[in-house]
Amino acid sequence: MAILVTGSTKVICQGITGSFGAFHTKGCLDYGTKMVGGVTPGKGGTTDPNGLPIFNTVRDAVDETGASATMIFVPPPFAADAILEAADAGINVICAITEGVPTQDMIRVHGMLPGYPDSVLIGPNCPGVITPGVLESGEGSSATFKGGCKIGIMPGYIHLNKADASTGKAVGIISRSGTLTYEAVWQTSVLGVGQSTCVGIGGDPVKGLNFIDLLAMFEDDPETDGVVMIGEIGGTDEVEAGAWINEHMSKPVVAFIAGRTAPKGKRMGHAGAIIGGADDTAQAKMDALAGYGVNVSESPADMGSKIAQALGVEVAPASA
Secondary structure (H helix, E strand, O other), rough: OOOOOOOOEEEEEOOOOOOHHHHHHHHHHHHHHEEEEOOHHHHHHHEEEEEEEEEEOOHHHHHHHHEEEEEEEOHHHHHHHHEEEEEEEOEEEEOOOOOOOOOOHHHHHHHHHHHHHOOOEEEOOOOEEOOOOEEEEHHHHEEEEOOOOOOOOOOOHHHOOHHHOOOOOOEEEEEEEEEHHHHHHHHHOOOEEEEEEEEEEEOOOOOOHHHHHHHHHHHOOOOOOOOEEEEEEEOOOOHHHHHHHHHOOOOOOOEEOOOOOOOOOOOOOOOOOOOOHHHHHHHHHHHHHHHHHOOOOOOHHHHEEEEEEEEOOOOOOOOO
């Protein structure tokens, strides 16, 4: 099993005819994702270079293809409406990859999404979600996979299905940082630890699924043996997640908080990554998580070895 998406998930792309939408649709197809079409208003009835049908609306796409997931690559001013259109059409998993969505627009979306209880939002400003497929042939960037689902911009080939993992272990990964998501994936894969599902939740201050939502899903997933949680400065989500882990989580969790050298009051990278007070620094969050019994990694270089050790996997010491 996995969470959110599986190899049978049918996916569409909103903004499929744009340069980014077209490029990443092909990447998802090449990985083995069941891409079944796309949406660009005014271009319904045509096909993209991959032969996928293009529809004018998400409702038309769902009715014709049975899609249950979407990735959104529309420009920032139209992203909020694209999210709500997907929810209104009955899409279950909405991945908003678009960066730079106005916060006021996301506040509106955040207020309306509870009216669509069957839909969950990942992002915006995120790399997406992936449930790794089983290696079919090849290696590295030329490898082919089957039975997986990649929705977004992550490099699929670095991910490792539990069936291919030499340790027989797999972890879930939740991250506010796309780059650090890939780092955690690579580190665990190299150590023979697979990933059940990896979710980049994005670094904006107002977004969809959060740490606790996903921790609960991973706790209930029998194929997930542990979790890597990657946070950063800004907000209180990581500390709240620590309290939840302490109360409800039976599986090991390793956490890393980015932004230890960030100056107070200056936004670093993501729109939500800004220190708001003494309790909002990276060190304060790390101390709080440790106080809740969470295994905290002091360096991003140690995330993989920390979770491997927590799972009982023997890790060779680093060479001097």
